[in-house]
Amino acid sequence: MVLTGCSGGGHGSGAKATTSPTEAATTSVPAGADEISGTSFRVDPARMPKSRSAALELLRAVTAGPESFGPGYVRRTPYESDPADWPVLGTDCVWQQQPLPADVLGSLSRYGRLPATGGKSEVHTAATVTLHRTATPALLRGHWKQDLDVSAEGSLYLNELVGLHLATALALVVFFWRDWVRVIGGLFSSVRERRIQTVDQRLAWLLIAATIPVAVAGVALDKVFRTTLGKPVPSAIFLALNRIVLFVTEQLRRGGTGRRRAGVSPAEDEEHLSPDELSDRRITGMTMRQAVSIGAAQILALFPGISRSGSTISAGIFKGLGHEDSARFAFLLATPVIGGALLKLPPLLGPAGNGLRGPLLAGSVAAFIAAYLATRFLVRYFENRTLIPFAVYCSLAGLGRQPGLLHRGMTA
Secondary structure: EEEEEEOOOOOOOOOOOOOOOOOOOOOOOOOOOOOEOOOEOOHHHHHHHOHHHHHHHHHHHHOOOOHHHHHOOOEEEEOOOOOEEEEEOOOOEEEEEEEEEOOOEEEEEEEEEEOOOEEEEEEEEEEEEEEEEOHHHHHHOOHHHOOOOOOOOOOOHHHHHHHHHHHHHHHHHOHHHHHHHHHHHHHHHHHOOOOOOHHHHHHHHHHHHHHHHHHHHEEEEHHHHHHHOOHHHHHHHHHHHHHHHHHHHHHHHHOOOOOOOOOOOOOHOOOOHEEEHHHHHHHHOOOOHHHHHHHHHHHHOOOOOOHHHHHHHHHHHHOOOOOHHHHHHHHHHHHHHHHHHHHHHHHHHHHHHHOHHHHHHHHHHHHHHHHHHHHHHHHOOOOOOOOOHHHHHHHHHHHHHHHHHHHHHHHH
């Protein structure tokens, strides 16, 4: 924040502010604007000072001095204010030096005067630069709107999501690492032997086939999903629709308006297999076409508010899988799709990642832990429970957004 002004009779801190609005030139920046005097700029968080000493060095470099006012400029005594204080305009219209608040890293004022010349009286000058340690001024100026807007170019929020998605994919790999060892081994053996015969080989190709539809849709329609649909109103609508999908799935499975669907009991020669291996056998009983249709359900998750796992599990149940097998296939299928965020990782290694790497690392660790624990819970949950609680949540969350959206529409 820069505060610059001049008056005809001030004498440093504590002086009466006698200048009227018509006697002093001021420049204001509209909220959310990133331009001052026609020069575009954007704060680089990585270069912002972190200590009082670094802040003072920056303040002395940017605060206006004699060279900014031209010949004849005379430094007043004191020339510089105490960096531990900052000027505050009291209710009596008197500038006072007060201790810096907690959210200010430093503040510096320089005082001078321009002698009377050309029939003009002497002018007293004061240039002040204040450096905040928090993002509050940026929030007040609307930077948060661009940073949290996934449709904006260079959105910090979008860059943050890339890291969080990678952490989530890594958590899925760690949780299902034994499965992925078998799947990858099955894929290589299938290519080497040119056949698809074992459970692991078939599961590998089912996952590949099921990933293709959402991969194509994600690449082709990425901008549409981010710009057109990445808004509050569509998000609330799709969140409420997600509830309908989950609820209808459960109703059909229970035989209310459709046939009951359930997993297959293990045969006598399968009793020595682990629960995961048994689940893989049931999953690989699907045809390639069924797997592709389940994978295509992930396209719905590109719409904001639609659950990736919810849509995939629902599609699996419609194709005859039980909750446990549908959830397992959905989580295995989500790993390569979410891991596709790797394609957007290179920009974060360049200037776009400046100032983000520290918070991104902390957020990614939290996302990894949360994803791992959530996956562990859900795998056990779907052994004998349904999607109904998630349908209720989506209903409440979606409808909870409606009052605010209706109010916005009425006042627009």
